[in-house]
Amino acid sequence: MFLDVTLELLKGFGTTLQIFALTLLFALPLGLIISFGSMSRFRPVRWLVRTFVWIIRGTPLMLQLIIIFYGPGLLSNWAAAVENPNVFTQWLAGIGVMDRFLAVMIAFVINYAAYFSEIYRGGIEGIPRGQYEAGQVLGMTKTQIFFKVVLMQVIKRIIPPMSNEIITLVKDTSLARIISVYEVIWTAQNYIKLDGIIWPLFYTGAYYLLFCGILTLLFGYIEKKLDYYRS
Amino acid sequence: MALLEVNNIHKQFGKTEVLKGISFALEKGEVLAIIGSSGSGKTTLLRCLNFLETADRGSIVLNGETLFDGENTRRDSEDIIRKKRLHFGLVFQSFNLFPQYNVLQNVTLAVKLLHKVSRKNKEMLAKIEADAKALIDRVGLSDKLKAYPCELSGGQQQRVAIARALALHPDILCFDEPTSALDPELTGEVLKVIKGLKSSDSTMIVVTHEMNFAKNVADKVIFMADGRVEETGTPDEVFGNPKSEKTIAFLQKSLEQI
Ligand SMILES: Nc1ncnc2c1ncn2[C@@H]1O[C@H](COP(=O)(O)OP(=O)(O)OP(=O)(O)O)[C@@H](O)[C@H]1O
Ligand SMILES: [Mg+2]
Numbered sequence: 001m002f003l004d005v006t007l008e009l010l011k012g013f014g015t016t017l018q019i020f021a022l023t024l025l026f027a028l029p030l031g032l033i034i035s036f037g038s039m040s041r042f043r044p045v046r047w048l049v050r051t052f053v054w055i056i057r058g059t060p061l062m063l064q065l066i067i068i069f070y071g072p073g074l075l076s077n078w079a080a081a082v083e084n085p086n087v088f089t090q091w092l093a094g095i096g097v098m099d100r101f102l103a104v105m106i107a108f109v110i111n112y113a114a115y116f117s118e119i120y121r122g123g124i125e126g127i128p129r130g131q132y133e134a135g136q137v138l139g140m141t142k143t144q145i146f147f148k149v150v151l152m153q154v155i156k157r158i159i160p161p162m163s164n165e166i167i168t169l170v171k172d173t174s175l176a177r178i179i180s181v182y183e184v185i186w187t188a189q190n191y192i193k194l195d196g197i198i199w200p201l202f203y204t205g206a207y208y209l210l211f212c213g214i215l216t217l218l219f220g221y222i223e224k225k226l227d228y229y230r231s
Numbered sequence: 232m233a234l235l236e237v238n239n240i241h242k243q244f245g246k247t248e249v250l251k252g253i254s255f256a257l258e259k260g261e262v263l264a265i266i267g268s269s270g271s272g273k274t275t276l277l278r279c280l281n282f283l284e285t286a287d288r289g290s291i292v293l294n295g296e297t298l299f300d301g302e303n304t305r306r307d308s309e310d311i312i313r314k315k316r317l318h319f320g321l322v323f324q325s326f327n328l329f330p331q332y333n334v335l336q337n338v339t340l341a342v343k344l345l346h347k348v349s350r351k352n353k354e355m356l357a358k359i360e361a362d363a364k365a366l367i368d369r370v371g372l373s374d375k376l377k378a379y380p381c382e383l384s385g386g387q388q389q390r391v392a393i394a395r396a397l398a399l400h401p402d403i404l405c406f407d408e409p410t411s412a413l414d415p416e417l418t419g420e421v422l423k424v425i426k427g428l429k430s431s432d433s434t435m436i437v438v439t440h441e442m443n444f445a446k447n448v449a450d451k452v453i454f455m456a457d458g459r460v461e462e463t464g465t466p467d468e469v470f471g472n473p474k475s476e477k478t479i480a481f482l483q484k485s486l487e488q489i
Contacts, residue, residue: 128327130323130325130327131327131329133283133323133327134323134327134328134329135341136283136313136316137281137283137316137319137320137321137396138340138341138395138396138399139313139314139316139317139341139344139345139399140313140341140344140345141309141310141313142309144344148340148344149329152331153330153331156331228379229330229331229379229380229381230330230379230381231330231331231381
């Protein structure tokens with residue numbers, strides 16, 4: 001029984017890891033793009049991006065997940081019932097119900113990209129202006145200054161907040177359960193429903209702990225690698 | 232002909248006019264000290280020379296080549312400005328060393344990038360390193376080649392910054408209050424290095440609050456007040472026989488501070 005549960009939960013945790021990895025894969029670069037937007041010299045862009053980030057960070061991820069999953073379905077229903085259909089409403093009606101996993105990915109990527117963008121922004125804006133100016137007076141190009149002078153310092157600065165956020169992401173993946181994506185918590189809850197046993201649910205904690213532990217070690221290692229200097 | 236001719240430089244930020252027509256000339260090998268009270272525009276002037284700011288009016292001529300002409304409304308491209316910058320070096324009050332690089336790397340980085348030296352070009356790299364080591368030796372830090380900035384005292388950091396600026400062999404090296412961020416006991420070592428450069432015929436512009444340094448090392452002194460050159464001359468003239476009321480008041484005050 002214990003072995004069965006362990007293997008079954010491992011399958012569920014596979015989905016958890018998938019959500020985790022895909023979110024990072026897309027949210028890390030998207031966050032960088034958003035951070036450039038929020039630092040844009042063009043005011044409307046900056047304003048728009050910052051409002052977007054404010055909304056995403058100011059509402060629960062669970063709510064965003066629900067809206068992204070149910071929203072398109074509702075719109076689609078409404079479009080199907082419109083009296084004089086046109087190309088647009090027909091297209092909308094054709095969407096139908098959103099794929100659960102896709103909904104989770106969209107919600108997580110957007111949410112985490114918004115958080116990451118703030119971390120990038122903090123890291124980039126924290127670099128003293130003197131560093132750029134020193135590069136300029138030494139005849140470096142903007143690209144050279146970014147890659148050879150600033151980037152390493154930004155990375156060093158963002159590693160601690162990034163590791164926090166990434167470890168939060170591991171646990172946030174459990175939110176996917178509310179739209180019935182079969183991640184590890186959902187799998188464990190199935191044991192309550194079908195077999196009337198609750199300990200598998202408690203047992204999932206071990207998976208999270210183990211994985212977060214590995215991540216903590218990894219980030220600790222990176223931090224130590226970058227510890228050879230202080231700014 | 233003078234090495235550097237600065238004519239009627241104006242600069243304003245928004246509504247505040249910071250430089251109200253600065254002119255001076257500098258011969259090759261001369262050391263110019265710029266003194267003046269806080270807010271008189273000394274930093275802004277150096278920043279205009281280094282193209283960190285663009286002056287509004289006036290001209291900057293170096294070795295007969297017009298680097299800046301306010302009459303010319305066409306803005307130079309990033310690339311052209313970068314080339315012009317290389318005529319000048321700037322040592323900052325706050326050093327601004329690159330913290331992630333050691334002393335040798337700080338000095339060689341810009342040179343390697345400028346000449347686009349690839350890792351395979353061992354010969355060129357060796358030459359750049361040898362040159363850098365010679366400069367680091369000149370500022371007395373041969374034993375710190377592999378040290379990171381955070382492991383150095385302020386005075387040592389500033390000496391690295393001087394070597395870093397020299398590595399690009401600028402025609403004119405500018406210093407913006409190079410010792411103001413240092414503890415008093417460390418200013419001496421930095422001033423000594425700057426004095427040493429003078430004997431090797433470097434042309435320098437030094438903004439400083441160290442009156443003794445200006446008196447003893449400079450060939451020429453400019454006293455700036457309120458965005459203008461209030462008084463200029465040899466150290467003997469400016470310190471020994473000041474003409475302007477403002478200069479007298481300023482010198483009086485800086486004497487009292489000591
Ligand atoms: N980027 C800027 N924007 C607006 N005002 C500026 C800017 N840079 C300098 N100023 C103003 O210009 C004036 C002259 O500044 P500057 O730094 O050139 O003086 P300074 O002679 O170097 O003074 P200090 O001895 O304190 O270094 C100051 O009033 C300052 O507030
Ligand atoms: Mg200043």
